Amino acid sequence: MTASTISESRVSGRVTPGPARRRRTTGAWFADTGWRHVVGVVFVVYAVFPIVYVVSASLSAGGTLTGSNQLFDTVSGANYAALGDTRFWSWVANSVQIAVVTSIGTVLMGAAAAYAFSRFRFEGRRAGLTTLLIVQMFPQMLAFVAIFLLLISLGEVVPALGLNSKVALVCVYLGGALGVNTFLMYGFFNTIPRELDEAAKIDGATHAQTYWTIILRLVTPILAVVALLSIIATFGEFVIARVLLQSESNWTLAVGLYSWVSSLLEANWGLFAAGAVISTIPILVLFLFLQKYIVGGLTAGSVKG
Amino acid sequence: MTDLQHATEATRARSGGSTPPPDERRARRAARRDESPAGRYGPGFLVKLAIMAVVNAFGAYVVWSAWVAESWVVLGAMLAMLVVADWVYFSRRTVPLKYVLPGLIFLFTFQIFTIAYTGWVAFTNYGDGHNSTKDDAITALLAQNERRVEGSPSLPLTVVADGDELGFAVLAADGTTAVGGAEDALSPVGATVTDGRIAAVDGWQVLDRQEILERQTEVTNLRVPVSEDPNDGSIRTQDARTGYTFTPTLLYDESADTMTDTTTGAVYAPNGEGRFEAADGSTLQVGWRVFVGFDNFTTAFSDSRYAGPFFQVVAWTFVFAFASVATTFLLGMFLATVFNAPHLRGRKVYRTLLILPYAIPGFVAPLLWSGLLNRSFGFINQVLLGGAAIPWLTDPWLAKLSLIGVNLWLGFPYMFLICTGALQSLPTDVMEAAKIDGAGRLRTWSSVTMPLLLVSTTPLLISSFAFNFNNFALVYMLTGGGPRFADASVPLGHTDILITMVYSVAGLDGTAPKNFGLASALSIVIFVIIATISAIAFKRTRSLEEIN
Numbered sequence: 001m002t003a004s005t006i007s008e009s010r011v012s013g014r015v016t017p018g019p020a021r022r023r024r025t026t027g028a029w030f031a032d033t034g035w036r037h038v039v040g041v042v043f044v045v046y047a048v049f050p051i052v053y054v055v056s057a058s059l060s061a062g063g064t065l066t067g068s069n070q071l072f073d074t075v076s077g078a079n080y081a082a083l084g085d086t087r088f089w090s091w092v093a094n095s096v097q098i099a100v101v102t103s104i105g106t107v108l109m110g111a112a113a114a115y116a117f118s119r120f121r122f123e124g125r126r127a128g129l130t131t132l133l134i135v136q137m138f139p140q141m142l143a144f145v146a147i148f149l150l151l152i153s154l155g156e157v158v159p160a161l162g163l164n165s166k167v168a169l170v171c172v173y174l175g176g177a178l179g180v181n182t183f184l185m186y187g188f189f190n191t192i193p194r195e196l197d198e199a200a201k202i203d204g205a206t207h208a209q210t211y212w213t214i215i216l217r218l219v220t221p222i223l224a225v226v227a228l229l230s231i232i233a234t235f236g237e238f239v240i241a242r243v244l245l246q247s248e249s250n251w252t253l254a255v256g257l258y259s260w261v262s263s264l265l266e267a268n269w270g271l272f273a274a275g276a277v278i279s280t281i282p283i284l285v286l287f288l289f290l291q292k293y294i295v296g297g298l299t300a301g302s303v304k305g
Numbered sequence: 306m307t308d309l310q311h312a313t314e315a316t317r318a319r320s321g322g323s324t325p326p327p328d329e330r331r332a333r334r335a336a337r338r339d340e341s342p343a344g345r346y347g348p349g350f351l352v353k354l355a356i357m358a359v360v361n362a363f364g365a366y367v368v369w370s371a372w373v374a375e376s377w378v379v380l381g382a383m384l385a386m387l388v389v390a391d392w393v394y395f396s397r398r399t400v401p402l403k404y405v406l407p408g409l410i411f412l413f414t415f416q417i418f419t420i421a422y423t424g425w426v427a428f429t430n431y432g433d434g435h436n437s438t439k440d441d442a443i444t445a446l447l448a449q450n451e452r453r454v455e456g457s458p459s460l461p462l463t464v465v466a467d468g469d470e471l472g473f474a475v476l477a478a479d480g481t482t483a484v485g486g487a488e489d490a491l492s493p494v495g496a497t498v499t500d501g502r503i504a505a506v507d508g509w510q511v512l513d514r515q516e517i518l519e520r521q522t523e524v525t526n527l528r529v530p531v532s533e534d535p536n537d538g539s540i541r542t543q544d545a546r547t548g549y550t551f552t553p554t555l556l557y558d559e560s561a562d563t564m565t566d567t568t569t570g571a572v573y574a575p576n577g578e579g580r581f582e583a584a585d586g587s588t589l590q591v592g593w594r595v596f597v598g599f600d601n602f603t604t605a606f607s608d609s610r611y612a613g614p615f616f617q618v619v620a621w622t623f624v625f626a627f628a629s630v631a632t633t634f635l636l637g638m639f640l641a642t643v644f645n646a647p648h649l650r651g652r653k654v655y656r657t658l659l660i661l662p663y664a665i666p667g668f669v670a671p672l673l674w675s676g677l678l679n680r681s682f683g684f685i686n687q688v689l690l691g692g693a694a695i696p697w698l699t700d701p702w703l704a705k706l707s708l709i710g711v712n713l714w715l716g717f718p719y720m721f722l723i724c725t726g727a728l729q730s731l732p733t734d735v736m737e738a739a740k741i742d743g744a745g746r747l748r749t750w751s752s753v754t755m756p757l758l759l760v761s762t763t764p765l766l767i768s769s770f771a772f773n774f775n776n777f778a779l780v781y782m783l784t785g786g787g788p789r790f791a792d793a794s795v796p797l798g799h800t801d802i803l804i805t806m807v808y809s810v811a812g813l814d815g816t817a818p819k820n821f822g823l824a825s826a827l828s829i830v831i832f833v834i835i836a837t838i839s840a841i842a843f844k845r846t847r848s849l850e851e852i853n
Contacts, residue, residue, distance in 0.1 A: 039643050040655045047659050047718070053684060054673050065682040109408035116404035128405070135416060137839040139775060142804070142831055143419040145811045145824045146426060150419055157371045157379045175415025178408040207400055208349055236667035238778040239804075243813055254668035258782055261672045269676060276669045287664035288657065291722075 057273035065269040079274035087248055088275055091256040094166060095235055095279075098252060101170050103230040106177040107223050113178055114185035115211055119197060129186075136179040140172070141239045147172055148243050164246040172244070173234055180233075181226045188222040189215070228286050235283060253279045357394055361387065386410060420832070427825035428596055433818040435579045435592045442593040446564065446581070447535050447553040448528065449591070454538065454550045461502050462540070462548035464517050464524055465509035471520065473529045473540055474503045474511075475548055484509060490530040491540065517545050555589070564589060601826035611823075614790055614797045615806075619830075621705070622802040625780075626773040629712045630766055636713060637720025638758065642750070645728045656725070663718035671782035674711045678783075701799035704784050708800055711783060712773065719769070727761045728754070767842040771835055775804045803831050 026034075057068035061076040083089065116122075117129055140147075148163070151172075155162015162168060192215060200210045216223070238254040245251050251259070257275050260268040364387040371380035390410075393402045429435075460475045465484060472486035474496060482498065484506050485491035497505040505511060517524055528539040531550060538552030555573075556565045564573040564581045573581035573589055580592035605615050640659065644652055662670065677684045678697040686693050697707045731754065739749045780786060786801035786809060796809040796817035809817060811824035 033646065033649060036643050036646060036649055037651075039640070040651075043640060044655060044658045046714070047662050050670075050673055050677060050714070051661060051665070053677065054669075057676075065676055065679060066687070068676075069682075069684050069687050109411065112404040113408045116401040120401040120404075122401040125401070134839070135412070137771070137842075138416075138420065138832065138835060140416055140419075141777065142775065142828055142835070143416070143423045145807065145813075145821055145828060146419040146422040147415065148811075148813060149426065149431070149821060150415075150422060153376065153379065157374050157376050158367055171411065172415045174408075174411040175419075176412075178412045179416065182408075206349070211404070232666075238668050239781075239808070243808075254666070254778075257668060257672060261675060261782070262785070272672065272676075276673060280665050280669055283666050284661070284664045291660070 054273050054276055057269060058277045060270060060273075062270065068269060068273065079270040080278075082271060083274055083278075086271065087251070087256065088271075090249060091251050091253045092279070094250060095253040098166055098170055098173070098241075099231045099234040102173040102177075102234045103227045105170070105174045106181060106230040107227045109174065109177045110181040110185050110226060111216065111219065111223060112211075113182050114189045115215060117182070117186050118189035119194070119215075132179055132182055136183070140176045144240055144243050147240065151244060163244055164250055166245070166250060169241060169244050172240060173237070177230075181230065185219070185222055185226060188219055192218050225290065228290055232283055232286060235279075353394060357391065360390060364390075382414075423825045423828050423832075426821050427601055427829045428598060428822075429594050430579055430592075430597045430600070430822045431594050431825075432820040432822055433812070434590065435594050435822075437593060439575075439579075439593040442591045443557055443564075444535070445591045446555055446589055447557060450554045451538070451541075451551040452554050452568075454552050457550045460540065460548045460550075462542050462546060463503040463506070464512045464542075464545050465506050466512055466516075467509050471512075471523055471527050472509060473527065473542065473548060474506045474509065475540060476501070476503055482506075485529040485540075487527055487529065490532050597822065601823045602829075604823055605826055605830070610792065610794055614792070614795050614801075615827075617790075617799075618797065618801050618803060618806050621800065622774060625705070625708060625712075625776075625802055626770050628709045629716060629773040629776070630770050632709060632713045633716035633720045633769070634724075634762075634766060636717040637722075638724045640717070640721045641724035641728055642754075645725065656721075659721055660718040662714055663716075663722070667778050668782065670715050671711065671779045674707075674714070675783050678707055678711075698784050699788050701788055704788060704800045708780065708783060712776070712779060715779070716769075716773075723762055723765055724758060727758050730761070731757050764842055767838060771838050771842075774802070774835065774838075775831065776802070777804045777808070780805050781808070803827060803834075807831070 053068070053071065056071045056073075058079050059072070059075045059077070060068045060070075061074040061078055062068070117125060151161065151163050151168055154168070155165075159165070160167050161171065196214060196218070197210050200214050205214070236254065237252075238258070241252045242255050242258070245255060248256075248259075253275070257272055257279070260272045260275070364383055367383045368380055368387075371377070371383060390406065393399045393406050458478055460477065462476075463474045465472045465474050467486070470486050470488075472484055472489075473491075474482065474484040474494070475491065476482055476496075476498060480498075482494055482496040482503055483491040484494040484496070494509075495507045496503045503511075512520075524545050525541075525543060528541055528551070530539045531537045536553065536556055538550050540548045541551050542548040552567075554567050556567055557563075558565065562575060565571070566573070571583045571585075571587075573583045576582035576588070577595070578592075578597065579595040580588040582588045604611050606612055644655055646652075675698065678686075680686060680694055680696050680699060683697070685697065686695055696703060698704050735753055735757070736749065739753045744752065780800060780802050784798070784800045786798040786805045788800075789796075789798045796812075797806055801809065807824045807827045808814070810820050810827060812819035
């Protein structure tokens, strides 16, 4: 009680416009608030300047690395138009397809598993949860050599599941679906009161009806968050896509843009900048929209409580 | 479900007086459960039936293809998955599994199996020169070492096709005709012979000139075995009109398991390392996969070529991961503290602008910085430093510094976010207590805020460490691991971390010979390190206790 009274008085002392405040000098203001603005401006410049640069480079008419150094020297859509002559748009299509299909699969499988772990008490439940917790510590990309070799063998049997197949890449990504997201969903499922399930059961609903018509409706927010997080993660994934997708027409944006920069950096810079801007915008929008969930999700996995 | 419950209740009520033996009771209950129609043939069941039909059809197709391709592991695994799937979805006792199974199958195939497979490959010499089984190696050796049989007659030959499969029809000196393809040895066949050449063959279609030209390389590469015994050689042609018998210069003796070079007489025997070796130590170029025990690990840790770079890479990986976490955390915490002032105007705007780098796709940022830091034309050198030519990405030390610098830009927003969250959830009473005790701003911060902050963020710092430990995209895209070590025999450089070393050693981009065995062994080293880090993280967070 004492603490809260003190803090109230302190806060009110600051906010209330009164004689005390008017007497504050510029120096005092700077010591309290002003320097924060200085730090803020300096680091905003640091954080934003590469982004401003890439936007400027994408709009420069020259399209070379040197030509991009004068920020907003020229403004033209030439680089964006030139993307049409490359495979850029098919890479966009590949990336979007792969990310969306992976995201749908991840949500379906993750939610179902979370439902089982949250609502049923069965043998091996504890072991299953522990295993998932351990598995999620080992990112899938660590085993990319084995994934590559596995797909060589699978491709000899079913070509659609072999190397250089988008279907196979999605399957590989889905292998990580349970490990990454089940815990996030599991926590959320636990917050839905069990009484709802029981009421449904008494009314004659089967477990499947309860799941599809009651639970899934109630957990829609977490489903949306997991779907969008999965899209962001898949969209940005590089190493497995690079190892598995071999022909240029099957590449994702990450692999394609890398190839532009790694070969002939000079000549392709404008193209890369335009492509980078286009591939950043949707993710940036999703991210800003999801900001607090992303932080929540990041912490939910590892911090207790 | 209600029906079922009523039924069970009824059973119980009826059997109230004289309890039947447990076995009988169980049997009766099971029978009733099967009779219960609740939700059994509803639309849901039909959907399930349709999905399972598709799954089974796919499974049957895979099993059949695996049978044709003689891929027994795939066949067995698919069969097992099908049986499990059908059992789970048509049994009434596996309700939880119905929900977990789809994810579980993908998890097992593409994550748990691949980890196990990595473990297996790490103990073999899988890689260039040891790509397949011994049988495949023998076939390849016999095919690659061929010579025209001296004095063998030239055989009038006609190129024929059966669907897509090519074959040769040959006219022997004694006038007999025979036909065969890549897989089937020559066998006698009825054919029409005009002008000393075969003009038509039963069951095969004769290719005309145009068709032969279109499939020229296929025709010149085609080898039709003379008989089922590979040592008898095969028919080949260069001009699609005359064929010669080629025999292998190597002779495989199955009973002794040796290869004999028919020109020199040298005898090659398997040497235990997956190759045929002669008495003088020379080996044949195609080998096969064998277990090599801990050889790959020994190579990494003590081989003269690999050990030096390996230890440098390991050291740099730790330094890089640690420095990345430390710098991003310090900057993030500093900014979080600065903006943790409720009365600050524009706080939201600052926050949104500061987290922008984190919202950029992981592959754009390193590529963008590789342009910014370019030595001759980059923005940093040309504009900010007025035309300096600082080799940011090509000097060993500067490249390391650049990596940490770029990672700072990429990573500080994340730390800023979590520190902001942690600061806002700090108990205010402790702060007040510090104030009452007369602690100044700095003292409060170092003795109260900082320790509390560390307690709540340590688990995230550990996972951030693990992430940066394997930050493949950043290193690969920014420096490609370069600049290369002076010893050019290993495909490694000063900024390579363990995971990019795995990639280079595996030779997946074709710049170095493939060595899957060594690459997998290195992956295992990473697994062990990550497992240790995770164990520490587990201990700290006691996440296991959360599971109830």
